[in-house]
Amino acid sequence: MRKLIAGNWKMNGLVSSQAEIEALKGLTGSATCDIVVCPPFTLIDRAVERARDSNLAIGAQDCHARQSGAHTGDVSAEMLANIGARYVILGHSERRVSHGEDDGIILAKAVAAHRAGLVAIVCVGETRHERDEGRAIEVVGGQLRESVPEGATSANLVIAYEPVWAIGTGLVPTNEQIEEVHAAIRQMLKERLGNDGQSVKILYGGSVKVSNAEAIFGLRNVDGALVGGASLKASEFAGIISAAI
Ligand SMILES: O=C[C@H](O)COP(=O)(O)O
Known part of the structure; x- marks a missing residue:
C-alpha cells in the first residue's frame, strides 16, 4: 500500500514557517508516498497556496461537528474544505x-469531515497505565468502535x-508491540467496514524520528506515520519521508 506521512505541527508555526513548506516541496518532489502537513488554523490558507502544484496536501488538526452557528472560536469542516484543506x-x-473530547464527539466530527469531503485521520491509543494493565488492544478497539463512522471508506x-505514553517522550513501543496493535486494528476495520477495511491506512505516531522511521515503516500493517515534533523542520521531516519510499 502507498504510504502516507502526515506532519502535525500542533500549536507551532508563525507566518515565517511557510519557509518550511517551501523547503519541504523542494526536498520531497520525487517522493512516492502521500505527504500531508497539518499546520495550525492560522497558517492553513497560506500553506495551501504554498503547496499548490506540489505533492503536498494540507490538513487541519481539528474541526467542529456542526457546519456553522454560534460556536465561538470553532472552525467547521466545511470552512476547512473551503480554503483547500484535504x-x-x-x-x-x-x-x-x-x-475533554470523548469518542462520541470524535465520531460526530468524523461524520462532519466526511460530509465536507475531508479525509478524517482518527487517532486512537492507550495510556501507559492501560498498557501496563494489558488493555492496549481492548482500549484501542473501543475507541475505534465508538469513533469510526458507519460507511467510512x-x-x-x-x-x-498513537500510544499516549509515546507522544513527545522519546519512548517508542517495540516493533512487536506496534505490529500487534496495528494487526488488531486491521482486523477490526475489516469487521466494521468489510473488504474496504483492508485498504484503510493505519499510521503509527509517537516519537517517530529519522533514526527509527525505516524500521517502523518495515512493519507489515504500518502504512505510514503521524509525526509531531520531527515534522517541524523540513529537513528532518523529509528524512522520515525518504524512509517511506
Ligand atoms: O500527532 C503527532 C503525535 O502526537 C506524535 O508527536 P511526536 O512525534 O512529537 O511524538
Whole structure:
C-alpha cells in the first residue's frame, strides 16, 4: 500500500514557517508516498497556496461537528474544505485530555469531515497505565468502535495509532508491540467496514524520528506515520519521508 506521512505541527508555526513548506516541496518532489502537513488554523490558507502544484496536501488538526452557528472560536469542516484543506486530524490525545473530547464527539466530527469531503485521520491509543494493565488492544478497539463512522471508506478514513505514553517522550513501543496493535486494528476495520477495511491506512505516531522511521515503516500493517515534533523542520521531516519510499 502507498504510504502516507502526515506532519502535525500542533500549536507551532508563525507566518515565517511557510519557509518550511517551501523547503519541504523542494526536498520531497520525487517522493512516492502521500505527504500531508497539518499546520495550525492560522497558517492553513497560506500553506495551501504554498503547496499548490506540489505533492503536498494540507490538513487541519481539528474541526467542529456542526457546519456553522454560534460556536465561538470553532472552525467547521466545511470552512476547512473551503480554503483547500484535504485532511483533518481528529481525536488526538492532546484534545481528548485537554478538551475533554470523548469518542462520541470524535465520531460526530468524523461524520462532519466526511460530509465536507475531508479525509478524517482518527487517532486512537492507550495510556501507559492501560498498557501496563494489558488493555492496549481492548482500549484501542473501543475507541475505534465508538469513533469510526458507519460507511467510512479507505478514501475518507485514516487511523493513527498513537500510544499516549509515546507522544513527545522519546519512548517508542517495540516493533512487536506496534505490529500487534496495528494487526488488531486491521482486523477490526475489516469487521466494521468489510473488504474496504483492508485498504484503510493505519499510521503509527509517537516519537517517530529519522533514526527509527525505516524500521517502523518495515512493519507489515504500518502504512505510514503521524509525526509531531520531527515534522517541524523540513529537513528532518523529509528524512522520515525518504524512509517511506
Ligand atoms: O500527532 C503527532 C503525535 O502526537 C506524535 O508527536 P511526536 O512525534 O512529537 O511524538
